[in-house]
Amino acid sequence: MAEDSTILIVDDEAAIRDVVGITLDLAGFDTIKxxxxxxxxxxxxxxxxxLVLLDWMLPGGSGIELARRLRRDEVTSNIPIIMLSAKASEDNKVQGLNEGVDDYVTKPFSPRELVARIKTVLRRVNAKQRDSHESVLQVFDLELDPTSHRVTIKDKLVDMGPTEFRLLKFFLQNQEKVFNRDQIxxxxxGANVYLEERTIDVHIRRLRKALSKVSGTSINYAKLIQTVRTAGYRFSIRST
Amino acid sequence: MAEDSTILIVDDEAAIRDVVGITLDLAGFDTIKxxxxxxxxxxxxxxxxxLVLLDWMLPGGSGIELARRLRRDEVTSNIPIIMLSAKASEDNKVQGLNEGVDDYVTKPFSPRELVARIKTVLRRVNAKQRDSHESVLQVFDLELDPTSHRVTIKDKLVDMGPTEFRLLKFFLQNQEKVFNRDQIxxxxxGANVYLEERTIDVHIRRLRKALSKVSGTSINYAKLIQTVRTAGYRFSIRST
DNA sequence: CAAATATGTGACAATAATGTTACCGGGGAG
DNA sequence: CTCCCCGGTAACATTATTGTCACATATTTG
Structure with a gap:
């Protein structure tokens, strides 16, 4: 699984910036310095x-100051911070944690450790956000359960790929509305992908096929995904 | 037996923190200060x-306050607390025990005594958890008994490592729900490990293998651990 | 009706995700 | 101390999925 997270590296020594940058690039992160x-x-x-990797010892004590400021600012307060420090001083550590720093890495550190700690912090932060229970989406006898990651029609499992799952979920959350291919x-x-628009047609096709495969239903669920010529697609329980 | 327990030391005097820290490190504990x-x-x-080692006399009476708070909080209420105190006042002791503190050590104390008391408390707490009958988890002919730490299928023992046991227990407690590798x-x-996500796949593999080894069953229990591509794993009695 | 445009459909190769095996190192048991 | 078990990781094998193309079909336009 690719780490598409972006890490900001803040350090006054160019050498450190480079070493850390290369390390993180290799680990699959995007980096800014x-x-x-x-x-x-x-x-x-x-x-x-x-995530922000912040050198403790920036000139003028501005490292700790920055951390403090980031914590106070509404916009940045939930961006995790990992402190870099020249030596392992308990006092620093305590003070850092006091400022809401998420973790602490002492120089010199192994690339392994650094990457591991970053991943752990990101995981911890994400886990917190992810605990919210998503509810089951349903239309007639079709149910999509985000928790179990399953789609059923009359309790019969519908087999589809991950992309089709996301696509169906999207449509169920946004019914009766036409989306053009750009929007979809x-x-x-997600933004920052460059794909052929026709790719969507293929996935629509696959989703429709998956829904059609289920037998023993009076409703043709594939038909709920409607083509709106020159405009895009729409999920609707109303006939065209 | 290795003490892999983690002890948090809370004291405003650095000297005490260090002494206690070294003592406990030598005794094989992990320490946080x-x-x-x-x-x-x-x-x-x-x-x-x-376990938490908590100085009674933190500035502003915050020691006792912290103890109280930890007891109230759902998440921390079962973490045992040992109080450190400068002098043995019966009043303090009574009050501390009132707040649900598990034990009480007066300064100065010998390293021997401290370690002994910690071990005693930990043992007591573990014993309590052992006694509190966790019920047997079962699915069809598969049974996981948390008390005896055993897994059986049709009364035949299933051989697996500790990690696989914990993994299976987790799945049995959270069926029908997909967990991604982060969550697992x-x-x-636990939240503070630095592991490769692929490690999980290997343990899943080991668990499946262990479950498959058992002969004479109509059900393939390994199949109950389902792979949900791009999403994680799921334990389910329904077919994929 | 023919041309032009839009969407449906099946196949395919590249890629990403997972399965599987083997190895290494630490730690406890004896 | 050595042996053995176990956990974590890397390396390789296998499989599922993805995006794209080429062509078919449908709809609109003039």
Missing amino acids: AANARDAHVSIIDQKPD LNLVW | AANARDAHVSIIDQKPD LNLVW
Whole structure:
């Protein structure tokens, strides 16, 4: 699984920036670098990294200051921070945790450890957000259960690929509304992908086929996914 | 027997923290340190120590306060607490025990005594959990008995490692729900481990293999552990 | 009706995700 | 101390899925 998370590295030593940067690049992260607190602040507002690696010992004590500021600011307060420090001082550590820093890595560190800690922090943060129970989406006898990650029609399992699952979920959440292919690409695949628009047609096809395979139903669920010529697709329980 | 328990030391005096820390490290415990109640709280949430060593006399009476808070909080209420105190006042002791503190050690204390008391408390707590009858989990002819730490299929013993046992127990307690690898790491291994996600796949494999080895059953129990591509794993009695 | 445009459909190769095996190192038991 | 078990990881094998193309079919336009 690719780590598409973006990490901001803040350190005044170019050497450290490079080493850390290469390490994280290899681990599959996107990286941004900043040499001082001011640049870092700009970058954070600009790029919204998923995590900040912050040198404790920035000139003028600006490292800890930045951490404090990030915590206070509404926009950045939930971006996890990992502190880098030249030496393992318990006092630093305690103070850091006090400022809401999420973890603490002392230099010198192994690339392994650094990557591991980053992953752990990201995991912890994500886990917190992910505990919310999503409810079952349903239309007539069709049910999509995000929790068990299953689609059933009259309790019979519907077999489909991951993309079709996401697509169906999207349609169930946005019925009666037409989406053009651009929108579907953005909303189901996410921004920052470049794909042929026709790709969508193929997945629509696959989804329809999956829904059709289920026997013993009076309703043709594939028909609920309607083609709106020149405009896109629409999921609707009303006939065309 | 190895003490892999983690002890959180809360004391405002660095000297005490160090002495106690070294003592416990030598005794084979993992230690975390905190200087004040606030740090301690963060650490507890974060690291889930197995026991808290808490100085009674934290500035502002925050020691006793922290103890109270930990007892009230659902998540921390079953973490045992040992109080450290400068002098043995019967009043303090009574009050402490009132707050649900598990034991009481007066400074100065010998390393021997401290370690002994910690072990005693941990043993007591573990015993309590052992006695509290966790019910046998079962699915068809498969039974997992948390008390005897055994898994059987049709009364035939299923041989598996400790990790596989915990994994199976987790799945039996959370059926029909998909968990991604992040979640499984958090919920089965704990929040503070740095592991490759692929490690899970290997343990899944080992668990499936263990379940398959049992002969003379119409049901393939290994199949109950289902792979949900791109989403994780799911334990389910329904066919995929 | 023919041309032009849009969507449906099946096949295919590249890729990503998972299954599987083997190895290494640490730690307890003897 | 050595042996053995176990957990974690890397390396390789296998499988499912993805995106794209080429062509078929349908709809619109003039």
